[in-house]
Structure formats: structure tokens, C-alpha cells
Amino acid sequence: MFHCGLRTGIFRRQDSPDRQAASPMTAITIYHNPACGTSRNTLALIRNSGAEPEVIEYLKTPPTKARLQELLAAMGIHVRALLREKGTPYAELDLGNPKWTDDELLDCMLAHPILINRPIVVTPLGVRLCRPSEQVLDILPQPQQGAFTKEDGEVVINAQGQRV
DSSP: OOOOSTTTOTTOOOOOOOOOSOOTTOOOEEEEOTTOHHHHHHHHHHHHTTOOOEEEETTTSOOOHHHHHHHHHHHTOOHHHHBOOTTSSTTTTTTTSTTSOHHHHHHHHHHSGGGBOSOEEEETTEEEEOSSGGGGGGTOSSOOOSOEEOTTSOEEEOTTSOBO
16 A cells, blocks of 8 residues: 555655745746646746746646645645646555545645646736636736637637637
8 A cells, every 4th residue: 555645754755945936026936847738838828928937847846835735725725626636646546535634635745746736826816726728817917918829729819819
């Protein structure tokens, strides 16, 4: 049986000081996985608004437990709503089992950052798990500056900068 919580000590991780927060000059932060199409589309929509966000590749630089808890609180979602199943050790670790506490699930996410669903975007207007990528449009401070088509060919923003 697999365990990934800090209590078990198997995948122990030391939380370092949180360096994930956006700098004062950066109004938007995206927790990004460049291998994910939804994350790439979300980043492109942010840039289409004229903003250049702070990009945190969370697989390389995972958020601390405290930061993850802050993000969850700001999004108003439970830990399980942020767990990613596809392409992760979710099933192998039996994370669908209700025996896991929120604290233990967070420990698993820190031990295996691929379990953190993405992309998470932080702006002055709110924090969202942007799945689908269009979710980001509701929290961007500036409107879209032109047409936007997703990687799969779906038109999201027309030439006038309006949602389709």
C-alpha cells in the first residue's frame, strides 16, 4: 500500500519559505504546466489581454503547503476539487478513498505535484482553477485585445475582443 503523507515519512518534504507570491509589479500569477494544453491556452488568454503574468511552473517549483491552502481558500473549493486524476498516481495511491483527510491529501499533492490540477490563476479580481481555459476571462482585469483561437481550433474571442 502506498502512503504519501508527511505523517508516514515516506515522501517527506521540507516546506521552504514561500517564494510563489507575485512580485508587487506582477498583478497576475499562473501556476502553469507547459505540457498541458489547457494551461497553455490559459496563459495565451492572459497575454491576449495585454498582461505578462508571473509564470510558476509548479512541477518544478511546487507551492508550499501554506500557499496551497491559501489558494484553495481563495478559490472557495475543497482539496479534493483540486486533485487531478488523469495522468497521475491518483489511482495507485488510492486517493479516491474517503479515508484520506484534507491534510493528508495536501501532503500527497506536495509529494506528487502532478496531482495538483492546473492551471491556477491569481489576479486582483480573484483566484480560479481555469478549467476550461475560458474561466480566466472572468478574473482578468483587462479585456481581450483581439481574436483568440484555442490550440484545438475552437474560437473563444472574436476579432472585436468579445467572447464567442
